[in-house]
Structures are given as structure tokens and as C-alpha cells.
Amino acid sequence: MMPGVSTSSREWALDVFRQSLRTSRLASALQNTTSPLDDPGHQEYLREFIKYILDGRAIVASYTLVLLVILFLFTILHFYQSIIDRRKRITIEEGHFLGASGSAVPKLADPDENGAESSSSGSSTLEGSLSSQLTPLKHHDADLEHQPLLGARGPSKGGTFAIIRSVLMYQPRPILFIKRTLPSNATSLFVTAYFGLNLFFHLFKLPFEWKYFFVFADRAGYVFIVNLPLLYLLAAKNQPLKLLTGRSYEALNIYHRRVGEFMCFEALVHFVGMVIWRLLLEPKWLATESIWHYFTHPLVLQGIGAFVSYELLYFTSLASFRERWYELFLAYHVLLQIAALVLLWLHFFTSRPYILASLAIFITDRIVWRIGLKSATVTADLEVLEDGDTVLLSANWGILPLERQKVPWRWLGQNILCGWRPADHVFASVPSLGGSSALQAHPFTIASVAPGRDGDTQARLHLLIRTYSGFTSELLRYAQLNSTATVRLDGPYGSQDPLNMLRANKTAVLIAGGSGIAVVFPLLWDIAILSWVSTDQLDELRQAGVCITIPQPTLEVGRPNIAHYITEITSASLANVGVVVSGPDGLNRAVRNTCAQEVRSGVNIDLRVEKFGW
Structure with missing residues (x-):
């Protein structure tokens, strides 16, 4: 016990402090003119101290x-x-209808085996024509990431607004040494604004005096708490943000990660701040009897447990960990967040309304929608493709008539048995794999055409599954020995924003790299074809007026000159251009920055980048 400080005074002060924080108002004991505190100034300090926290x-x-x-x-x-x-879409469709009356669908020039193109009078999907030769290819050793893509064509011809759009669309090079891919400037600006908003709430009207340092540390904890519902909302697969913003949850996932990272930073500030306060800055007359007594107090132990849980969540969510051990990432994400929420509930009384809101979001998304409404079981065919590393999972079924669909599905979201839309994806589980793999649900983009057009009632689902490790390698081994499997599908999920954007532009450009074809092909088909055709699909797309360019393998001739492709198309088009790209980060960045360059030159381009990795 410190000299000159009675135990009763300290206990009274601590009791008043706890009551005030629990009730969110000054304890009635502080309104009395007398108190057991030895120094009258201590009571005034305690009153101001609590008031700063509550404010x-x-x-x-x-x-x-x-x-x-x-x-x-x-x-x-x-x-x-x-x-x-x-x-815009109605205007375009009416123009196509009038232009197509009494005539066949025109074809766009298509490169033949020698690289020459046949003649074309135009296209209902892609206006203009390309050059008479295939565009050049870049050698595979060329460093596409370090070639200047913005501002190389001289001053802007589109005015101030075009310059702003171009700068926001531009994607910087990856960070040196760590090679971390950066988002577009618009996304970075929005994330920075989010950080700035939170820092404002953290620092606004804060007493910048060492004797009130506890208030700074406490504020960090509260900023963490109020972000909890937002974190869970951005992580939910079924969320109102999709309807309100037009962006699917996977497009919003980058914000979910940045919110989680900022929350972990605030948790660190809160933890370190509280330790500094207790060891260096807390008044002696208010301090507990010993350091050991402080760190072994149940309230502090619960806080330390919650802090460790959230920091482990952060480290196991890093891309380097998530990509190598995806199954462990999923398991840790569930177990650690349960532990963290329980400990947070016990540690911080004021956090409970926010924890309840987060749990309501989580339970509604995971149990009501994903398990209850959005899941279905189908029997699928398995085929190992020629490369030996890709599994084609296929399933066919008749679409449920509207009258047989359950009412909740109509209003709250249909499951896969009712069909899907272009570029949607599902989470697939294969119970036959056994062990932990049987419980895992992995996301895959639906690579086949969406059913339901022109009265078609047959669903033909195709998933192209590339083998990496864990679940996909187990599925490959299973497919080598079995031709069918029972598959549980959770979905579909996705957004119609890319498709609606393409339909609103007279010129549509779709670029796919690798597995990105699973995103691009259904979009192409929906734009160009009115019904499913089971024959050669690429030939049918060409007959519908689509120019399809398939470069030779990159390992043999180098990377295709994407910038040259896009520049030729936009130069030939006099109308608005819609661009969708899905592929590796390098391809996505090349397309984004080339479009930014064209926007700066005065071309009106709408761009959507659909990443196929989670």
C-alpha cells in the first residue's frame, strides 16, 4: 500500500469509476460534497477523468x-x-431491334489460321474493326508491371473530369520488396477516407495531457467496438449492401480486410496504451496494490485474451497465410472469432449491443440464408481434363417452376436449383471426400451459361476447378477414381453490375486470363446469345457478332500486348465502351491502366475488374 493513501479511499474511487462506466454517467457518489478521498483535488480530477471518458x-x-x-x-x-x-440499355436494344429487322446478324472480323481477318460490316456487340493483322505480342521476359501506362500519349483531351477519372482508375505498381498488389487509386482514396474518419473520432476533443492518457487508450477500444457490426456486414455473403450499392460481397471484401486491419491496429493501441498507463502514468492513489494484481484481474485477462484472438485473426488472414493454408484460415477464422467475441462480451460491458448486432448479422447470414435458404445438394459428374490438374464438375437439373419455389426463396434469395445469373459463383462442399475436406466450402465461379433465357428450363452447371493443395488436391484424387459425387452447393452469389454496365454501352470488351474465363464467358454469352446452344460455343459466339481473339500460349510467344488491343478497339469505336477483365493481377492492372490512359485521352470507358481469387 502506498504511503498516505488509505485502502478505503482507493476502493471508493475505483468503485465510483466502475459504476460510472457501467451506467455511462457520473456516479451519484461524485455529487456528494464529502468523500473518503484524502485530497480534495483528487475528487475533482476523478470527476474530470470520468467525464472525458464518457464524452x-x-x-x-x-x-x-x-x-x-x-x-x-x-x-x-x-x-x-x-x-x-x-x-441507355433500352436505347441500345431498340436500335439493335430496328437494325436487325429483316436481316441476318452481322459478323465482326475474325482472325483465321494465318493471322488475317475476314471482312466484316459491323457488329451488334462490338462496333468498328480491328487492324488487318493480329496485334503484336510482348516477349514473356518483358516486365509489363514497370512499363509506363498512364500519360504516355501526351496531354489530356478529355478535360478536367477525364483527368480525375483517369487518376482514380489508375492502379499503382506493387509495393517494392514485399510485392503486395495495390488497388486502384479510387479504392485507396476511399480506404484512406475511412481511416481518416476513424482517426477523427479517436482524437476529437481528446485531452492531450499525460494525466488523462487513459482516455486515449480507452477511446481506441471504443473505436474498435463500433466497427464490429461493419466488419461482419462486409463479410456476409447475403447483405443489404449488395442491393444498396450494386457491388457483390466479393467486390466489397477488400474493405472487409482493411476494416479488420484497422480494428486490429486500434486493439493494439488500446492494449499498449493500457499497459503504459498502469506502469508509468496512473496516479499512485488510484493504482491497484501491485502489478501482478492488475494483470491477473479477470477483467484484464479477458481483455488480453480478446486482444490475442483478434491479432491471431489478423495474421492468419494475411494473403501469404491464406493462399498457402486456406483450410486452416477458414478454421481459425471461425474458432478465433468465437473466442474473441465471448471474451470481448465479458471484458467490456458497453460492447455488448455491438456484439449482439454482429452476432445477428453472422447468424442470419450463415444459418438462415447460407444453410437454410441458399444450400442445395446435387449429384455431379467429375472429369479430369487434359492438363491433369483441372477438374470439371458438371451437374444438370430442371429449373424449379415459379409456383414450386418456396416463398422465402422468392423474396430472400433463390438457391442454385432456381438458376443463376452470368458470372455468379457458388461455394461447393463434397462430403464424399471425408475428413476435414468434407466440411469445407470453397468458392468457384460458374463457368457455364446462365439458364432461363427464352423459356429454357434446364440448368447445366459447370465448375472448372484448378488443383492447388488441400481441398482441390483431394478432389482431384477423388475424381481420378470416381466419375460422380454428391455435392452441396451454397449460392448463387454475385452482382449484375458488370453485366448491366456492358449492356448500357454500345461497345463491349471482355478480357480473360487463366481461370478468368469462368467470369467472362457467361457474360459474353448473355450479351450475344439469346439461348443455350450445345454445339461449338466459340463458333456460335462468332456467328452472333463477337470478335474472339485467342493468342498463342504465353510461354511460347510471350504476353499478349493487351494495351495495343484495347487502344485499337477504343480508337475504332465512336460510342461508349464497357470493359470487363478477369485474370491474374498483372493482366488486371495492365487493362485498368490502359483504360485509364484512354479515359485521359477523352474516351468514355466504364471498367469492371472481376477478381477470381479469394
Whole structure:
């Protein structure tokens, strides 16, 4: 016990402090003129100390209202853009209908075996014509990532707005040494604004005095808490943000990760701040009897447990860990977040409404939708393709008539038995694999055409599954010995934003690299073809007016000159251009930056980058 400080005074002060934080108002004992504190100044300090904490929590509590206002503004913008796109789409469709009356569908020039192109009068899908020769290829040793893609064509011809759009669309090179891929400038700007908003709430009206350092550390913990529902909302597969913003959950996943990273940073600030306060800055008359007594107190132990759980969540969510040990990532993500929420519930009384909101989001998404409404079991055919590393999973069934579909499915989201839309994906589980693999659900883009067009009632599902390790390698071994399997499908999931954008532009450019064909092909088919055709699909697309260019293998002749392809197309087109790309990061960046360059030159381009990796 410290000299000159009575145990009763310390216990009274600590009791008043706990009561005030639990009730979120100054304890009634502080209103009395007398107190067991030895120094009258201590009571005034305690009153100011608690008031700063409570005022800070009231300020941070308004953070949720600010988020709702921001979401409302983005919702208005999305629906306004949807109305504009719908009008453009109707105009384009009416023009195509009038142009196609009494005539066959025109064809676009298509390269033959010698690289020459046949003549073409135009296309209902892609306007203009390409050059008479295949565009050059870059040698595979050429460093595409370090070639200048923005601003190489001289001054902008599109004005200030075009320059702003171009800069926002541009994607910087990966970070040196660690080779971390950066998003577009627009995404980085939005993430920076999110960080700035949270730092504002953390520091606003904070008393910058060492004797109130506890308030700084406590504020960090509260900023962490108010972000919990947002973190779970961005992680949910079935979420209102898809309807309100037009972006699917996988497009919003980058924000889920940045929110989680910032929360872990705030948890670190809270933990370190509390340790510094107790060891160096806490007044002697308010301190507990010993350091050991402080760190072994149940409240502190619960906080340490929650902190460790969330930091482990961060490290196991890093791309380097997630890509190598995806199954462990999934398991740790579930177990650690359960432990963290339980410990957080016990540690911080004020956090409980936010924890309940997060649990409501999690349970509704995982149990009500994903397990209850969105799951279905089918019998699928398995085939190992020629490369020996890819499994084709196929399943056919009749689409359920509308009258047989359950009412909740109609209003809350259909499952895969009711069909899907272009570029949707599903989470697949194969119980036959046994062991832990039987419990895992992995995402795969549906590589086949969406059913239901022109009265078609037959679903033909194809999943192209490349083998890496874990679940996919187990599936490959199983497919080598078995031709069928029972598969549980959770989905479909996705957004129609890329398709709607393409339909709203007279010129559509779709670029696929590797597994990205699973995204691009269904979009192409929906734009060019009105029904499923079981014969040679690429020939049918060509007959519908699509120019299809398939370069020779990259390992043999080098990378295709994507920038040259896009520049030729945009130069030949006098109308708005819609571009969708899905492929490796290098390809995505090349397309994004070439489009940014064309926008800077005055071309009106809408771009969507669909990443096929999770």
C-alpha cells in the first residue's frame, strides 16, 4: 500500500469509476460534497477523468449514424446510375431491334489460321474493326508491371473530369520488396477516407495531457467496438449492401480486410496504451496494490485474451497465410472469432449491443440464408481434363417452376436449383471426400451459361476447378477414381453490375486470363446469345457478332500486348465502351491502366475488374 493513501479511499474511487462506466454517467457518489478521498483535488480530477471518458464514448457512438449517412449517399448514387444505365440499355436494344429487322446478324472480323481477318460490316456487340493483322505480342521476359501506362500519349483531351477519372482508375505498381498488389487509386482514396474518419473520432476533443492518457487508450477500444457490426456486414455473403450499392460481397471484401486491419491496429493501441498507463502514468492513489494484481484481474485477462484472438485473426488472414493454408484460415477464422467475441462480451460491458448486432448479422447470414435458404445438394459428374490438374464438375437439373419455389426463396434469395445469373459463383462442399475436406466450402465461379433465357428450363452447371493443395488436391484424387459425387452447393452469389454496365454501352470488351474465363464467358454469352446452344460455343459466339481473339500460349510467344488491343478497339469505336477483365493481377492492372490512359485521352470507358481469387 502506498504511503498516505488509505485502502478505503482507493476502493471508493475505483468503485465510483466502475459504476460510472457501467451506467455511462457520473456516479451519484461524485455529487456528494464529502468523500473518503484524502485530497480534495483528487475528487475533482476523478470527476474530470470520468467525464472525458464518457464524452468520448458519446462522440464515438455517433459513428454509426455517420456510416448510415454515407451509405445513404452511395445508395442514391447507385440508383441514379442504375436509372441512367437502364435508359441507355433500352436505347441500345431498340436500335439493335430496328437494325436487325429483316436481316441476318452481322459478323465482326475474325482472325483465321494465318493471322488475317475476314471482312466484316459491323457488329451488334462490338462496333468498328480491328487492324488487318493480329496485334503484336510482348516477349514473356518483358516486365509489363514497370512499363509506363498512364500519360504516355501526351496531354489530356478529355478535360478536367477525364483527368480525375483517369487518376482514380489508375492502379499503382506493387509495393517494392514485399510485392503486395495495390488497388486502384479510387479504392485507396476511399480506404484512406475511412481511416481518416476513424482517426477523427479517436482524437476529437481528446485531452492531450499525460494525466488523462487513459482516455486515449480507452477511446481506441471504443473505436474498435463500433466497427464490429461493419466488419461482419462486409463479410456476409447475403447483405443489404449488395442491393444498396450494386457491388457483390466479393467486390466489397477488400474493405472487409482493411476494416479488420484497422480494428486490429486500434486493439493494439488500446492494449499498449493500457499497459503504459498502469506502469508509468496512473496516479499512485488510484493504482491497484501491485502489478501482478492488475494483470491477473479477470477483467484484464479477458481483455488480453480478446486482444490475442483478434491479432491471431489478423495474421492468419494475411494473403501469404491464406493462399498457402486456406483450410486452416477458414478454421481459425471461425474458432478465433468465437473466442474473441465471448471474451470481448465479458471484458467490456458497453460492447455488448455491438456484439449482439454482429452476432445477428453472422447468424442470419450463415444459418438462415447460407444453410437454410441458399444450400442445395446435387449429384455431379467429375472429369479430369487434359492438363491433369483441372477438374470439371458438371451437374444438370430442371429449373424449379415459379409456383414450386418456396416463398422465402422468392423474396430472400433463390438457391442454385432456381438458376443463376452470368458470372455468379457458388461455394461447393463434397462430403464424399471425408475428413476435414468434407466440411469445407470453397468458392468457384460458374463457368457455364446462365439458364432461363427464352423459356429454357434446364440448368447445366459447370465448375472448372484448378488443383492447388488441400481441398482441390483431394478432389482431384477423388475424381481420378470416381466419375460422380454428391455435392452441396451454397449460392448463387454475385452482382449484375458488370453485366448491366456492358449492356448500357454500345461497345463491349471482355478480357480473360487463366481461370478468368469462368467470369467472362457467361457474360459474353448473355450479351450475344439469346439461348443455350450445345454445339461449338466459340463458333456460335462468332456467328452472333463477337470478335474472339485467342493468342498463342504465353510461354511460347510471350504476353499478349493487351494495351495495343484495347487502344485499337477504343480508337475504332465512336460510342461508349464497357470493359470487363478477369485474370491474374498483372493482366488486371495492365487493362485498368490502359483504360485509364484512354479515359485521359477523352474516351468514355466504364471498367469492371472481376477478381477470381479469394
